[in-house]
Amino acid sequence: MWSIKFVPGEYYKRSEIHDQFGGNRQRGISASAKEPVIFIFSGASGAQYGYSDDWNEEKTLFMYTGEGQIGDQVFSMGNKALRDHVNNSKDVLLFHHSKNGLYRFDDQLTLIGYETKQSLDREGNMREVIQFVFESSSYLTRSVEEELEGNKLTYDRSLDELKELALQDTSNGHDSVQMKRVKVRKRSEAIKLYARARADGTCEACEQPEPFEAKSGSSLEVHHMYRLSDGGPDHPEHVAAICPNCHARIHRGVDGMEYNETLIERILDKEDPFRMKYIH
Numbered sequence: 392m393w394s395i396k397f398v399p400g401e402y403y404k405r406s407e408i409h410d411q412f413g414g415n416r417q418r419g420i421s422a423s424a425k426e427p428v429i430f431i432f433s434g435a436s437g438a439q440y441g442y443s444d445d446w447n448e449e450k451t452l453f454m455y456t457g458e459g460q461i462g463d464q465v466f467s468m469g470n471k472a473l474r475d476h477v478n479n480s481k482d483v484l485l486f487h488h489s490k491n492g493l494y495r496f497d498d499q500l501t502l503i504g505y506e507t508k509q510s511l512d513r514e515g516n517m518r519e520v521i522q523f524v525f526e527s528s529s530y531l532t533r534s535v536e537e538e539l540e541g542n543k544l545t546y547d548r549s550l551d552e553l554k555e556l557a558l559q560d561t562s563n564g565h566d567s568v569q570m571k572r573v574k575v576r577k578r579s580e581a582i583k584l585y586a587r588a589r590a591d592g593t594c595e596a597c598e599q600p601e602p603f604e605a606k607s608g609s610s611l612e613v614h615h616m617y618r619l620s621d622g623g624p625d626h627p628e629h630v631a632a633i634c635p636n637c638h639a640r641i642h643r644g645v646d647g648m649e650y651n652e653t654l655i656e657r658i659l660d661k662e663d664p665f666r667m668k669y670i671h
């Protein structure tokens with residue numbers, strides 16, 4: 392699961408990415424069938440059709456035009472995968488075309504929202520295009536951690552309330568980008584708070600009390616059990632609050648994958664103590 396860790400700024404051969412992850416080898420948006428990840432291979436070809444994919448000045452938001460060069464763009468295939476990535480618990484990884492089949496890994500993205508715009512297609516006809524607005528996942532994760540530290544985890548809500556907040560659908564609606572950013576951030580915070588509240592001071596992996604008192608109120612780290620990274624909003628049942636030691640073991644230990652499997656079982660039991668178990 393963690394055999395490839397893409398490093399921002401490094402160059403990768405597209406064919407090697409597909410050898411490992413599968414997915415369409417030509418399209419700009421390519422979803423892996425093997426891992427919960429969607430790749431965006433941003434090229435130079437967009438600009439000539441009246442749009443360009445780019446970061447804002449602060450490099451916090453990335454505007455990306457959907458796929459389809461002729462006629463109205465619709466929510467199928469890649470466009471649908473991007474729209475639903477948060478709810479489907481998939482990572483979005485952004486690569487930029489360089490040369491000789493090399494692509495530079497830029498950042499992980501979290502969808503904030505999208506709008507439709509009028510634009511000319513390749514044949515000179517007016518058509519509707521989808522413009523996605525993504526936030527840098529690393530920026531989002533950082534700001535959420537800072538936010539939580541500022542609040543000293545005093546979100547005084549029940550587990551159920553936190554879970555409801557954490558499951559909020561942030562992709563629809565006609566809110567402004569600013570409003571959507573706030574919603575995505577709140578959802579991210581709620582997921583972290585939910586995991587830590589469920590852990591209740593005990594590591595959800597080794598079941599020992601948390602090892603030290605942190606400035607932020609909890610030294611437990613929120614780990615994503617199914618994805619390649621821990622960034623961005625997600626499903627509250629897919630994360631666990633674990634001590635730094637267990638976290639390092641899962642990501643770097645020789646038995647990391649097995650340890651993660653054990654954790655998945657523990658969380659399933661916690662979430663539903665009456666679930667049916669396979670008997671070997």
Ligand SMILES: [Zn+2]
Pocket residue numbers: 594595596597598599633634635636637638
């Ligand atoms: Zn632990």
Ligand SMILES: [Zn+2]
Pocket residue numbers: 613614615620621638642
């Ligand atoms: Zn983790």
